[in-house]
Amino acid sequence: MSFQKIYDYLSQASNLNLDDLTGFESCQQRLLNALENSTAQLGIGDTVALIRHVLRHEAELQGGVSPTIKVPRTLPFPTHRKVWELSSMDVLTEKPDFFVLSARPWKPEWLSDSETASPEPPLSENKAKRRNNSSVIGDPFLSLLGHETYQSVGQREAVRAILTSPPGATLVVNLPTGSGKSLCAHLPAQLRSDPVGVTIVVVPTVALAIDQERAFREKTGISYATAYYSDNSIDGQERRDEIRDRIRQGTQSIIFTSPEGLIESLSPSVYQAARQEFLRYFIIDEAHIVEQWGDEFRPEFQELAGFRRDLLRLTSFPTLLLTATVTESCLDTLETLFGQPGTFQVVSSVQLRPEPAYWFAWCSSWEERRQRLIEALHNLPRPLIIYGSKVADVDRWYSELQRAGFKRIAKMTGKSKQQDRWQLLEAWRNRQIDVVVATSAFGLGVDLPDVRAVIHVCIPETIDRFYQEVGRGGRDGKATLSLTLYTQSDYDVAFNLNEITYISSEKGRSRWEEMFARKSRLPDGRFQVPINVLPSYNLDLDPSSTGNQDWNIRTLTLMSRAGLLEIDAEPPPQRTNFDSEEAYKKALEHHRSLRTVKILNDAHLSPETWNQFVEPARSQRQWWAERTLKLMREALRPQQCISEIFSETYSIPARESPYRNRVHVERSCGGCPVCRAQGVEPFAGGIPLPAPVWDKPSFCLDEPLQKLLDGESLLLVFYSAFEDKRSERNRDRLFKWLINQGIQNVVAPTALHKAFTKQSGKNVIFLFEEYRPLQMFKVPTLIFHAEGKPLSVRYLLAPEMGVPRIILLPENTPDPTANHRQLKDVFNGRNFYFEFLCGELGL
Structure with missing residues (x-):
């Protein structure tokens, strides 16, 4: 229906209400917005590519049969058939005032395997997501940010690890792009800021600070500013003054800022908050940047370590290092900088990105690459990103593409002015531009979900940079294309960029x-x-x-x-x-x-x-850098599935002393030269389940519960059936009392989760359907054992490290070691009958 409306609109048979595009596909909305809003900034190349995308999308919906479309023979539409044919379009009818067109799959001769496996059709399909993240049952506190479930088991275990972090500990949270890392910063801040509390989130770019502020405001409804950045306007100065005041008062629940902003202008306010014990978490987002940028052009990233260390002398807080791509070298750097004074651990659930299909083409000259790039832009769906390594190259490609008829494009490099960056990001999000030509400066904090292609007109200097930039595509979980067009001279550029600028x-x-x-000695x-x-x-x-x-x-x-x-x-x-x-x-x-x-x-x-x-x-760091370039060169002409190369990059073995969890990487591949040659279909690995990371998590039991336990760590409460509303009310009151006293793990049938959620209030509890001690944090645990289920003997084993375990179970429960007798008659540990306990507690 939506395609027919576009057909009628383009053939001028009807008008459309472009203020309401509900029901139109993303590619259709992009075309209509381009035609209606800014035809002066719409090049012929843009028009052709956008119409082609709509046709190919519809063809895949119709089982590969290409529909036809009638377009006028007036600007901004091409008036010559050759332009359409450049975009793999067939001109079926040519009249003085219109063309009738269809589109076929793009199969460039210069891409190996393109005859048997065209790079384009998967990008136009309306199939289910390639990513296989399965949402899992949520904990009650997720409702603070409007969630009911976790996106994956990895996100769930990361959040639980964060909320049980010991004071002064450091936790590296390693989750793949699109798995909800932002929740790992936003949720703890919101939970721990009532009535006061300040969480610091250090981000690498202003764009990311602003994007995080927007996301946090949407989830929480908080109206005050949370992004702190340089802005010399009167409003900007007032904004920064107000943020500093709220930090000093402890009412700034979260602050997103750069390392420079934190260490310099925010420092006095943050120290004052620390003296009053307002600091709750110290978080670095995109923590891999600490090594990548901190070693070179932004050393302030590594100065954060000293700043944090001094704050910990005034108050205790966990440190969280969030990343989607951590190498062993990076992890070692983070541990060197942030591993003291508390425990350092890693919670990791890494699945390689299953969305990208990888294509590589060596070009004999710059001109041949130019022709191939322009051909690709005529055929590939929008939006897409083009990456170069040097500012001069980006400037040149931008000019070349404009001359080729592409006007809905923009560029970003490290030299772009702040105002220009903001305008680009706004236009990018609002579908006002289709293509960004950029250096690696573009991407962090730019989460556009439906990017369909990422093109490299260079050889990235590390496999890590390549993987991160390819990861800007397909964040909606659907197929995306990675195309690398490289020449012989790119090897030299990559080698020079790869050399670490460590001082001799x-x-x-x-x-x-x-x-x-010129030192001065402190006391x-x-x-x-x-x-x-x-x-x-x-x-x-x-x-x-x-x-x-x-x-x-x-x-x-x-x-x-x-x-x-x-x-x-x-x-x-x-x-x-x-x-x-x-x-x-x-x-x-x-x-x-x-x-x-x-x-x-x-x-x-x-x-x-x-x-x-x-x-x-110095030599070790240089060795790591050279290794990542070697892996990048292998990827250009792979002898194995490219996921093997990425797995080698990001897998990290466990370490015994001091103990550090391993980082296991689940392989995924959306298509690569080796897999296509072997007939292997795109595949997605499973989501690894991280093991609990803390030997001694943080928890606190209130005094009344401690007295009830009387020095014991195992308590049994025997109940008769909850058959009426009065007994259910008493049951729920006991649930609430135990949760308020410090119980955090709750094991109960799914039917009772709603009752526990209702009684949890603002407390942090973790819900489980089954008792699996090896997969649970060592925090006070309540088990509600339902009638008719056999009781495992492990329930009655002495809790590890004396962590309290309370079990509510039917009074007729058999002794698991001898079924002919009832447990209540032989258990000699601490136990109560439910009614008696409720009376003792005044419930």
């Missing part, structure tokens, strides 16, 4: 000598060193320049990685200690020019020490 040992030691020569033996000093090998620099200070910070982070020192922090000066605003600002500026460190190796100035410890740290 000689230059690093020179910078450290100058910093340490506890730590030191403060200035970062606005020049190295002896180059005294012509501006000591206060960002470049010089960044190199000094990189020197400190390299020494930290090598184990020579520990990056720390000191609280900023407080305004109340100064007579004037000018004096306070001067003191604050001086504070920001210092870094606090704890020396771990007394021979830190020795050249031999640098050769022994620092140089191996």
Whole structure:
């Protein structure tokens, strides 16, 4: 029906109400919006590609039979048939004022296997999602954000691990893109901020901060600002002032900000909140960036470690590191930086992305790649992203595509102005542009679900970057295309970009000598060193320049990685200690020019020490970088399924001492050269079930329940049947009392989950249908054992580590070790009859 309406509209047989496109498919809405809203910005290439997408989508709905469409022979439609034919369209009828067209599958000769397995049809199909995430029963507190279920078992176990994190612990949450990592930040913040509480979420880009603010507001209805970023307008200054005030008062439930914003302008307010014990969680989103960006152009990511360490001296809170792609090198870096003072663990449920089909084409020249890219853009569905490695390349491709008739395009690089970025993201979300040409600067915080293709006109310098950028497509769970067009010169570019810009040992030691020569000693033996000093090998620099200070910070982070020192922090000066605003600002500026460190190796100035410890740290990091480039080169001409290459990238073995969980990766492949050659259909691996991560989770029992247990960890409560409303009321009152006293695990038949949910209030409880102790966190547990079910003897085993377990069970329950007698007659542990216990508790 919707296709017929478009047919009539294009053939000018009828009009459409474009204010209400309900019932139209996404590709149809995109075409209609383009035709109606901005024909001046609609190129011929855009028109052809959008119409082709609509035709191919309809063809797949009709079992592969291509429908026809009648289009006018006036701008913005092509007036020459050759333009249509460039897009694999057949001109069935050509008249002076219109064409009748159909579309066939795109099968470029320059793509291997395209004759037998065209890259395009899966992108147009309206099939079910390739991703096999199955929602699972939710816990009551999910209703705070409007949810009833978890997206997957991985998300459920991650949330439960977060909510039972011991004070001071660090948890790496490793979940695939599209599995709901945002919930892992938003939910704890909302749960722990009543009546006061502040959760810090560090994000790498302003776009991501704004996107998280929007999502959090939609879920919670909170009206105040939660994204903190630079904005010099009057409104922007007022916004930041209000956020800082709420942080000091403990009423800013969550704040999304950059590492620079946190360490600099937010620092005084955050320290004040810490002194009043308002801090609830310290979260870094996209935590893999700490290594990838922190080693190079944004060292502040790694300075977060010292800032956090000092906050933990004032109050205790868990640290959460959220990521979808963590390598062993990255995990080691995160542990080095955030592994102290508490426990460091990983909860991981990684399934490789099943949506992308991977295609690679070597191009003999830049011109051949240009022709192939333009052909691809004429044929591939929208929206899509084109990635280049260098700013100059992105600029050139953008100009080439405009000349080729594509106007609904935009570009983004690291040099794009903030205002331009915001405008691009807004237009991208509102379907006002179809193609973005970008460096890797584009993607973080840009969650457009229906991106159908990601094209690389380069060789990414790491397999990690490639996988992350391909992952911008198919976030709706449906098929997407990864197309890589590369030339011989791209190998050199990738090699140069892959070289880690670590400072050399000689230059690093020179910078450290100058910093340490101007140190000041703190009472506890730590030191403060200035970062606005020049190295002896180059005294012509501006000591206060960002470049010089960044190199000094990189020197400190390299020494930290090598184990020579520990990056720390000191609280900023407080305004109340100064007579004037000018004096306070001067003191604050001086504070920001210092870094606090704890020396771990007394021979830190020795050249031999640098050769022994620092140089191996540099070499190890470079080895990892070279390995990821090697894997990228293997992917271009794979000898095995590409999922094997990704699995090698992201699988991490367990470690015994100190113990760290392994990271298991479930393979998935939406199609690759090897699988197509072997006739292997796209497949999706299962969702791994993570094991509980904490040996000693955080929990608290109130005193009345402790008295009831009387030093025991196992308590049995025998009940007769709950046959009337009075007994059910008493049962529910006991449920509520136990939950309020600190019970967290609740094992009960599904029919009773609603009753537990109603009685839980604002308490955190985890619902289970069966008692499976190896899959449950070691927190106080209530088991409701239904009538007629045999009782396993394991229920009666002494709880591990003395964690309380309370069992409600029928009074006629047989002894599991001897069925001829009743358990109530032989159990010599702590036990009560239900009615008596309710009376004792005043229920």
